Amino acid sequence: MDRLGEIHQLIIPLPGYTVTINLEVLVMTxxxxxxxxxxxxxxxxxxxxxxGPVQVIGELIVTQLxxxxxxxxGKTHAKTxxxxxxxxxxxxxxSNWLGILPxxxxxxxxxxxxxxxxxxxxxIAHYVGIKEKGFKIYIKSYFEPVFFLMPxxxxxxxxxxxxxxxxxxxxxxGGAIIILVVSYLTYSILLPPFLNVFFGxxxxxxxxxVFTMLTVVYIxxxxx
Amino acid sequence: MTLLAVDNQTLTQIAxxxxxxxxxxxxxxxxxxxxxxxxxxxxxxxxxxxEHSGVIIKNMLVGQAISESASIFSLVIAxxxxxxxxxxxxxxxxxxxxxxxxxxxxxxxxSGVxxxxxxxxxxxxxxxxxxxxxxxxxxxxxxxxxxxxPAIFAMVVALILLFKPIGSVxxxxxxxxxxxxGLSTGLAAIGxxxxxxxxxxxxxxxxxRQPETTTAVTTTMLVGQAVSQTPSVFGLxxxxxxxxxxxxxxxxxxxxxxxxxxxxxxxLGGIGPGIGNGMAAEGAVRxxxxxxxxxxxxxxxMLVGQAVSQxxxxxxxxxxxxxIFVV
Numbered sequence: 146m147d148r149l150g151e152i153h154q155l156i157i158p159l160p161g162y163t164v165t166i167n168l169e170v171l172v173m174t175x176x177x178x179x180x181x182x183x184x185x186x187x188x189x190x191x192x193x194x195x196x197g198p199v200q201v202i203g204e205l206i207v208t209q210l211x212x213x214x215x216x217x218x219g220k221t222h223a224k225t226x227x228x229x230x231x232x233x234x235x236x237x238x239x240s241n242w243l244g245i246l247p248x249x250x251x252x253x254x255x256x257x258x259x260x261x262x263x264x265x266x267x268x269i270a271h272y273v274g275i276k277e278k279g280f281k282i283y284i285k286s287y288f289e290p291v292f293f294l295m296p297x298x299x300x301x302x303x304x305x306x307x308x309x310x311x312x313x314x315x316x317x318x319g320g321a322i323i324i325l326v327v328s329y330l331t332y333s334i335l336l337p338p339f340l341n342v343f344f345g346x347x348x349x350x351x352x353x354x355v356f357t358m359l360t361v362v363y364i365x366x367x368x369x
Numbered sequence: 370m371t372l373l374a375v376d377n378q379t380l381t382q383i384a385x386x387x388x389x390x391x392x393x394x395x396x397x398x399x400x401x402x403x404x405x406x407x408x409x410x411x412x413x414x415x416x417x418x419x420e421h422s423g424v425i426i427k428n429m430l431v432g433q434a435i436s437e438s439a440s441i442f443s444l445v446i447a448x449x450x451x452x453x454x455x456x457x458x459x460x461x462x463x464x465x466x467x468x469x470x471x472x473x474x475x476x477x478x479x480s481g482v483x484x485x486x487x488x489x490x491x492x493x494x495x496x497x498x499x500x501x502x503x504x505x506x507x508x509x510x511x512x513x514x515x516x517x518x519p520a521i522f523a524m525v526v527a528l529i530l531l532f533k534p535i536g537s538v539x540x541x542x543x544x545x546x547x548x549x550x551g552l553s554t555g556l557a558a559i560g561x562x563x564x565x566x567x568x569x570x571x572x573x574x575x576x577x578r579q580p581e582t583t584t585a586v587t588t589t590m591l592v593g594q595a596v597s598q599t600p601s602v603f604g605l606x607x608x609x610x611x612x613x614x615x616x617x618x619x620x621x622x623x624x625x626x627x628x629x630x631x632x633x634x635x636x637l638g639g640i641g642p643g644i645g646n647g648m649a650a651e652g653a654v655r656x657x658x659x660x661x662x663x664x665x666x667x668x669x670x671m672l673v674g675q676a677v678s679q680x681x682x683x684x685x686x687x688x689x690x691x692x693i694f695v696v
Contacts, residue, residue: 213588217664301676302682307606308599314517315605321520322528326445343514351515355595362592366672 150192170255177239177252177291184235205233213358217365222273224229226364229269233262237313241349242319245341251349255319256310263310266360267302274367309359315353376654379456383637388470389450392527394480396443399562403436403485406528410489416495421499425492428506432488435513439520439562444475446527453518453531461535461663468551469530475555475636476523478561479643482514487512487569494528495576501580508576512569512692515594519558519565519601519643526554526608539618545625549603549632550611553689556579556636557604557643564597564647571651575658582661589657593650600639600646600682607635607689614693632691639686645678 165328188203196204210231215223230272244251252258275283293324325342328337375383411429415422450470457464491509495502530547572590576583611632616624653671657664 156672209584216585216667217532265660297680300687304599304603304683304686308596311602311605312595312598315602316518318591319525322525323442323445323521326528330445330448336446337540347510348514351511351591354629355515355591358588358592362668362672366669368375369669 167257168254169250170252170257172239173243173250174240174252174258177236177243178247180239180243181235183234184239202327206235210234210357214361217366222364222368226269226273226361229363230357233266234353237262237356238350241317241353242345244317244324244349245345251317253254253313254321256314259310260306262356263306266309266363267306270360270363270367273364277368292324305363309356309363313352313356317349320348333365377460377463378455380460381466382453382465384467385450385453385455388467389447390448390470391467392443392450392470392473394446396440396447396477396667399478399481399483400437400440400485401481403482403488403566404433405689406482406485407433407488409493411492414492418495418496418499421495421502423614423695424499424502425495428495428502428509429488429492431506432491432509432513434654435480435517436484436488437509438517439480442520442524443477444471444474446524446531447586449531457535460540461538461543461547464547465530465533465535466541467658468548469527471548471553472523472530472551472555473527476558476562477520478564479517479559480520480642481570483562483564483566483647484513484516486563486566487516487573491573492558494573498577498580501576504580504583505573505576507562507588508583509573510570511587512566512572512594514597515591516565516569518561518598519562522601522605523554523558526550526605527648529612533612540614541618541620542616542628546548546614546616546628547634549629550608551609551617551632552629553607553632553635554604555640556633557601559607560640560643560645560647561598561601562643564645564650565594566644567644567647568593568597568650568654571654572658576653579658579661582658585661586654587657588597588603589654589664589671590650592668593646593653593671593675596652596672596679597643597646599679600643603638603682603686604635607686607693609631609692610693627692627696631689634692635685638688639682642679645681649674649678 155168157164157166184199184203187199189200191197192200211223211227214230216224240251240253241257243249244254263294277282278286287295289298320340324337324340327340331337389452402525406440407429411425414425418425450466469618476569485658487509494505498505572586574587588648608668611628618626653667660667
C-alpha cells in the first residue's frame with residue numbers, strides 16, 4: 146500500500162539545477178521498444194501471400210489504421226502520416242499491456258510519456274497546418290471570430306495537449322491503482338486477474354486507440 | 370489546532386465516517402438510475418421481440434454489471450474510509466478524507482447514469498436486429514467501459530487524497546485546497562460521464578440500423594466520448610494542482626475560500642460542457658450510421674460544435690487557475 150505513487154528516481158545534481166530521471170519508465174520504455182521491434186521483425190520477416198499468424202496481426206493493424214487515416218486526412222496526406230499513426234498505436238498498445246506482466250509496469254503510467262506524445266502530436270498537427278494553409282491564414286485562424294478572443298483560442302489549443310495526455314495517464318494510472326488497492330484488500334485472491342484483463346487489456350486497447358484517433362483528428366482539423 | 374472543541378483524532382475519524390457515507394450515498398444514485406433505465410429498455414425490447422429474450426436478458430445483465438462498476442468504486446473508497454487506520458490525525462488529514470468521499474460520491478453519479486444508457490439502448494437494438502447481437506454487445510461494452518473514465522479519474526483523486534502523506538504543511542489554505550480538489554474532479558465527472566453515455570447509446574442504435582457501418586460508428590463514438598470527457602480531464606488537472614502545490618500559510622479566510630472556489634468553479638463549470646459535448650457526439654454518431662457517405666463531414670461538424678461548447682469549460686478552467694495562482 147505504501148508503494149502507491151512511488152517512483153524510483155535518479156537525481157543528478159548539476160550546478161544551478163538538478164536533473165531527475167525516472168529510471169523505471171526508461172527501462173520499461175526500452176522493453177516496449179524491444180517488443181515492438183520484435184513484433185515488427187516477426188511480422189515482416191517472411192512475407193508471403195499465405196501469411197503466418199504474426200503477419201496477419203501486423204497486416205490487420207496496419208490496414209485498419211491506414212484506412213482510418215486515409216478517411217480523415219485524404220490519400221496524399223495519409224501516405225505521409227499513416228506510418229507515424231501505426232507506430233504510435235503499436236507503441237501505446239504494448240505500453241498499456243505491459244502492466245499485466247508481473248514486475249513490469251506501463252510507461253504510460255508516468256505522465257512524462259503521454260505528455261511528450263501529446264506534444265509530439267500537437268507539434269506535428271500545427272506543422273501540417275502551417276505548411277498547408279500558409280503562415281498568414283494559420284495565424285488568422287486564432288483571431289476568429291473576433292480578434293480579442295485570441296488568448297482564449299490559444300488556451301483552447303493548448304488545452305488539447307492537456308486533455309489528450311491526461312486522459313491516457315488518468316486511465317492507465319487509475320487502472321493500476323485500482324488493481325493495487327483491490328489486490329491488497331482481497332489478499333490477491335480471485336479478483337486481480339479479471340481486473341487485469343479489464344483495465345490492462347480492454348481499457349488499455351481502447352485508450353491506445355482513442356489517443357491515436359485524437360492525434361489523427363487534431364491533424365485533420367488543422368488541414369481544413 | 371482544534372476545531373469545534375474536539376481533538377484531532379476525533380475530528381479525523383468524523384471526517385472519515387462522513388466521507389464514507391457521502392461516497393457510498395451519492396455513489397449509489399447514478400448506477401441505480403442507469404441500471405433501472407437499462408432494465409426498462411430491456412423490458413421494451415422483450416415485448417417487441419420475445420423470441421430473442423435470452424440474448425436480450427444476457428446483454429442487459431452484462432451492461433448492468435458494467436454500469437455497476439462506478440458504485441463499486443464508491444464502495445471500495447467508502448470501506449477504505451471506514452476502516453482506515455489514521456496514523457497522523459490532523460485537520461488537514463480530516464479535510465483530505467472528507468474530500469476523498471465527496472470526490473468519489475459525486476464522481477460516480479455521471480458514469481453510472483451514462484453507462485446505463487448504452488446498455489439499455491443496446492437491448493432495444495438487439496430486439497430490432499438480433500442477427501448482429503454479438504456486434505451490438507461488443508460495441509456496448511466498449512461504450513460503457515469508456516463511460517467509466519470520469520469515475521476512474523474520481524477514484525484516482527480520492528485514493529491520492531486518502532494515502533498522500535500530509536507532512537508539515539500550513540493547515541489553513543491546504544484544508545480548503547484539498548476539499549476544492551475533491552469537488553473539482555467529482556463534480557466535473559457528472560457531465561462527462563453522462564455525455565459519454567449519450568454518444569455510446571446512439572452508437573448501439575446505429576450498429577443495429579446499419580450493421581455495415583460498425584467501424585465508422587464506433588470510431589466516431591470513441592472520438593466523441595473522448596471529447597466529452599475533456600471537462601473531467603480539466604477537473605483532474607485542477608485537482609492535481611490543488612493537491613500537489615504547496616500553499617503559503619495564511620489564516621485569512623479569503624485565501625482558503627479562494628482555493629475552495631477554484632475547485633468548485635472547475636467542477637460546476639465542467640458539468641454543462643460534458644453533457645453538451647455528449648449531445649453533439651450523439652447527433653453525429655446517429656447520423657453517421659444513417660448517412661455513412663457523409664461520415665467525414667459529420668465528424669468535423671461534431672468536433673467544431675464540441676470545441677465551441679467546450680470553450681465554456683475552458684473559461685471555467687481559466688477562472689480556477691486565476692483563483693489558484695493570481696488572486
